[in-house]
Amino acid sequence: MKNRRRIYEGKAKILYEGPEPGTLIQFFKDDATAFNKKKHEIVDGKGVLNNRISEHIFNHLNRMGIPTHFIRRLNMREQLIKEVEIIPLEVVVRNVAAGSLAKRLGIEEGTVLPRSIIEFYYKADALDDPMVSEEHITAFGWASPQEIDDVMALAIRVNDFLSGLFMGVGIQLVDFKIECGRLFEGDMMRIVVA
Structure with a gap:
């Protein structure tokens, strides 16, 4: 090294x-x-x-x-x-109310959510990675609306896979975090899980 x-x-x-x-x-x-x-x-x-x-x-x-x-x-x-060119967001997918979500919204820990929730956090340690909306993301140029759609589609697919993987060994997937980036291949660019 x-x-x-x-x-x-x-x-x-x-x-x-x-x-x-x-x-x-x-x-x-x-x-x-x-x-x-x-x-x-x-x-x-x-x-x-x-x-x-x-x-x-x-x-x-x-x-x-x-x-x-x-x-x-x-x-x-x-x-x-x-x-890849990292998109400066942490993408959190939540299936069960726990941790900061339960505390922030006063929901009982362990409550299964009616559907998975996707949250975005701006990657900035100095700011303690604040939660941001799609409006923030596009207004500050961190990602375009199409890129947000691509990130959300990837997050849902990853959630489906991980939920099944963990369910297969008797574990309920509460939540997880991914990051995504732009992969440039010639004249093409696509969003990937990074």
Whole structure:
């Protein structure tokens, strides 16, 4: 890793320049954070486990025709991924009232929602990732209306897959978060799960 050019470091991953143009190497760290890094611990082996889980999920999504940035796992801690332009949003899909949703709206924890809810949060640690509306997203140029539609369609498809995956082992999927990006291929651009 010493000879690689670091592109980005987040709470759980480091991105390095990839071996070919348009690729990156994603390294999974052992850092465990909560509340935007207000709580921080090192958990030995977390990065290895996250890499394997990520590989498993992305392989399934790719096989189902859901576009992602994932190419392949390289080793215990690294993946080869396609370079994308990240849309600065966290996309949260909620199936059951829990955590901040239950607290914010006064809904009893564990209440199954009548339908899945998709929420958007602006990726800005300094602002504690505030919730934003589609109006904010388009007004500030973070994504176009068509891109929002594409992101929502991907989020619903991922939710359908993950709900079934977890149900198969007796776990109810409460909520999850994804990020999406723009993948440029020649003159074409498409939204992918990143």
